[in-house]
Amino acid sequence: MYSIKSTSVLLTLFILQAFGLSLADEILTKSKIYEVPEGGRVVLDCELKDNPNETRTLWTKIVDEKKDTIYVGTYRYTKDKHFGKRFENNSIEIVNANKDDEGMYECMLTIDNNSGIFNTVVHQLVIQYKPIIKDASPQLISIVENADVTISCNAEGVPKPSYTWERKGEWPKNFNKEASSNTFKAEPNLSGAYFCNASNILGSVTNTFNVDVRFAPEVSISETVAGDQPNIRNVICLVRSNPKPESINLYKVGAGVTAREEAVIEDENNPILTKYTRIFTVHDEKDYGEYTCTARNVYGETRKSHNVTMERPKPEKVHLIDFPENGVMTDDSELEWYLKSPYDINRFDVVVSKVTQSTPKLSKSLIKAVEVKPRQTEDYEFKGSFRFDELETDNTYTILIQAVNAYDQKSEVEVDVHLQKSSSSSANQSLICILLILAINLYHFGSIRLH
Numbered sequence: 001m002y003s004i005k006s007t008s009v010l011l012t013l014f015i016l017q018a019f020g021l022s023l024a025d026e027i028l029t030k031s032k033i034y035e036v037p038e039g040g041r042v043v044l045d046c047e048l049k050d051n052p053n054e055t056r057t058l059w060t061k062i063v064d065e066k067k068d069t070i071y072v073g074t075y076r077y078t079k080d081k082h083f084g085k086r087f088e089n090n091s092i093e094i095v096n097a098n099k100d101d102e103g104m105y106e107c108m109l110t111i112d113n114n115s116g117i118f119n120t121v122v123h124q125l126v127i128q129y130k131p132i133i134k135d136a137s138p139q140l141i142s143i144v145e146n147a148d149v150t151i152s153c154n155a156e157g158v159p160k161p162s163y164t165w166e167r168k169g170e171w172p173k174n175f176n177k178e179a180s181s182n183t184f185k186a187e188p189n190l191s192g193a194y195f196c197n198a199s200n201i202l203g204s205v206t207n208t209f210n211v212d213v214r215f216a217p218e219v220s221i222s223e224t225v226a227g228d229q230p231n232i233r234n235v236i237c238l239v240r241s242n243p244k245p246e247s248i249n250l251y252k253v254g255a256g257v258t259a260r261e262e263a264v265i266e267d268e269n270n271p272i273l274t275k276y277t278r279i280f281t282v283h284d285e286k287d288y289g290e291y292t293c294t295a296r297n298v299y300g301e302t303r304k305s306h307n308v309t310m311e312r313p314k315p316e317k318v319h320l321i322d323f324p325e326n327g328v329m330t331d332d333s334e335l336e337w338y339l340k341s342p343y344d345i346n347r348f349d350v351v352v353s354k355v356t357q358s359t360p361k362l363s364k365s366l367i368k369a370v371e372v373k374p375r376q377t378e379d380y381e382f383k384g385s386f387r388f389d390e391l392e393t394d395n396t397y398t399i400l401i402q403a404v405n406a407y408d409q410k411s412e413v414e415v416d417v418h419l420q421k422s423s424s425s426s427a428n429q430s431l432i433c434i435l436l437i438l439a440i441n442l443y444h445f446g447s448i449r450l451h
Contacts, residue, residue, distance in 0.1 A: 027109060027121045035158070036097050037202055038129040046090040046107035046121060057090045062104040062122070070105075094125070102127045130203030131157035136196075137209055143186045144299070145215035152181030153207040155198035166195040186213045188240065216300035217241040221250075221293045223308060225342050226281060235280040235308060237293030242274075245295045250278035253290040253305070282308055315341040315403050315411040321383075323415065330422035331388050335399060337413065338383045343405045348372040348384040355396040355416065364398055367391070374403075393421040 029045045036042040046057060057074075060067035069077045071086050082101055084093035090109065094101055108120045135154040143149045155161045165177040169192050172184035180198070184190065191213040197206045218240040226232040237250040280291060292305045321336040329335070339345070350372055353364040368390075374382040382403070391397060397419060402412040 027107070027119055029107075029121050031122050031124075033124045033126060035126045035128055036094075038098055038127050040097055040128075041084075041093065041095045042097060042125065043087070043091050043093050044105055044107070044123050044125070046092075046109065048090065048109060057086070058108040058110060059086075059092050060106050060108070062106060067106065097125075097127055099127050099129065101125060126158060128158045128200075128202055131155040131161040131198040131200060131205045133198065133205055133207050136207050139208060140210050140212065142212040142214065145186055145188060145213055147186050148183055149186045149211060149213075150181065150183040151194055151196070151209045151211070153196035153198060153209075154180045155205060157198070157200050157202070159200045161198040161200050164197045164199070166197070167193065186211070188213050188215050188218070188242065191242070212242070214242050214299060217245050217248075217295035217297055217302045219293055219295050219302045219304040221291065221304045221306040223282075223306060233282045233308065235282060235291045235306060237278040237280075237295075237304075239276040239278075239293075239295045240274070241276065241295060241297050243297055244274070245276060245297050248276055248278055248293070248295045250280055250291065250293045252280070252287070253292055255289070314409045315339055315343075315345065315405050318401055318403055318411055318413040320413065320415060326418075327416050328418045328420060329388060330420050331391065331393050332422040334385045334387045335415075335417065336383065336385045337401055338377075338381055339403055339411060340379070340381050341403070341405055341411075342380060343407060343409075344376075345374045345382040345403050345405050347404050348374060349400075349402040349404060350384075350386050351400040351402075352391070353398045353400075355398055367397065388417070388419055391419055393419050395419055 026049050028047045028049050032045070034042050034044065044059075046059070057071060058069070059071040060069050070080075070083055071077060071092055074086055076083065076086065082094055082096055082098070084095045086092050090107065102125055105123045105125060106120055107123075133153055133155050135152065137151045137153070141149055141151065153163070155163075163178055163180050165175070165182075170189045172182070172187075172190050175182050175184060180196075191211055194209045194211060195206055196209070197204055199205075220238045222236055222238070224234050224236060226234045235250065237248065239245055239248055276295075278293060280287075282288065288308050290305055290307050292303060294301060294303045296302075316339050318337050318339045321338060323335070337348075348371070349369065351369045352367045354367050356363045356365060370386070372384045372386060374384055376382050384401070384403075386399065386401075395418075397417050398414060399417055400412060400414045402410050404410050
């Protein structure tokens with residue numbers, strides 16, 4: 001509010017205007033919007049064109065269409081310590097600014113002898129501050145599968161905050177990572193933590209939301225080889241459930257036999273990632289048949305079945321070892337291969353055919369078929385090799401390799417090899433020729449001496 005002193009000044013100014021007295025000066029400073037960080041300092045300008053010595057400055061803050069006086073001339077009228085110095089150029093200082101200082105400020109210039117009103121200028125002061133969360137969803141959201149869930153972290157701040165979201169795991173479909181709020185359909189894989197970050201040039205704030213999707217058990221049942229015993233298999237029932245299942249049963253249909261192992265909890269801290277298992281070990285043929293797994297919680301019961309038969313996994317593909325890309329090998333080298341198999345490999349059958357160029361196509365003729373004994377390494381890996389020393393060089397051969405396991409199941413690979421004579425073989429032949437010539441000469445020389 002104006003004081004009695006400042007009110008009399010204003011009354012005089014209005015009288016002067018009523019009589020049409022001319023203004024003695026004008027304000028050079030134009031209206032501005034000042035932005036200052038919270039706790040910072042700002043100087044509000046009010047400069048005269050001629051800046052006469054006999055000038056009084058009336059500074060006010062406009063609050064709800066009223067004016068609170070701050071400075072009358074050089075006299076600080078307000079007791080608010082945020083208002084600091086008044087400078088010779090009629091500017092005033094605000095220190096340690098906060099949100100209460102935000103608003104409109106008016107500078108009115110008058111001459112001391114009350115000769116007239118120069119004019120006024122109004123400034124706007126905006127206080128910048130880092131984001132503050134004003135409207136957010138609960139930090140723990142528990143919701144049933146397929147229901148709509150909304151997570152929001154609306155923040156205020158100056159400048160206006162921008163948003164980013166972070167999460168470890170699968171994202172909801174069409175999730176906007178730059179929005180303050182998102183709505184999506186609750187699914188089990190979408191459970192977990194969501195991190196909302198609101199930031200501007202002054203700082204940031206992060207809000208964490210934990211979405212807990214509740215759902216009926218999800219059941220899967222499968223069969224695997226039991227460790228290092230390929231003839232023994234495990235029937236495994238895997239259950240995901242939130243909340244924890246009230247019961248899990250894995251049994252052989254019609255036999256009244258249930259799983260021999262209790263549930264295994266893999267992650268107690270995160271229900272959605274917690275997996276509960278039942279294991280049934282199939283030792284021999286009497287255990288073959290249909291197995292069923294059921295799981296139940298407050299949201300329902302789920303059932304899945306699996307049939308264990310005598311079908312056995314086939315050997316994996318045969319892989320060649322260091323086979324040249326151009327297919328060229330020498331007669332002193334050997335072709336090597338390996339494969340993995342859960343069952344023993346009894347033998348490798350190697351069939352060699354010679355490739356002959358004939359019009360209009362190539363023809364193949366069987367050269368030999370041999371049986372190679374496998375060499376077993378660790379982790380059920382089996383190796384074999386074949387040497388070319390009995391084959392004619394400068395020919396192309398098709399090599400068919402078949403791996404045969406204990407159940408007469410086969411895996412094979414076929415490759416073309418162009419066989420060349422090795423440099424060492426050529427050198428040996430040359431040496432033999434030289435020795436033969438020397439032997440003949442020595443023989444003739446000996447015959448001459450005898451005569």
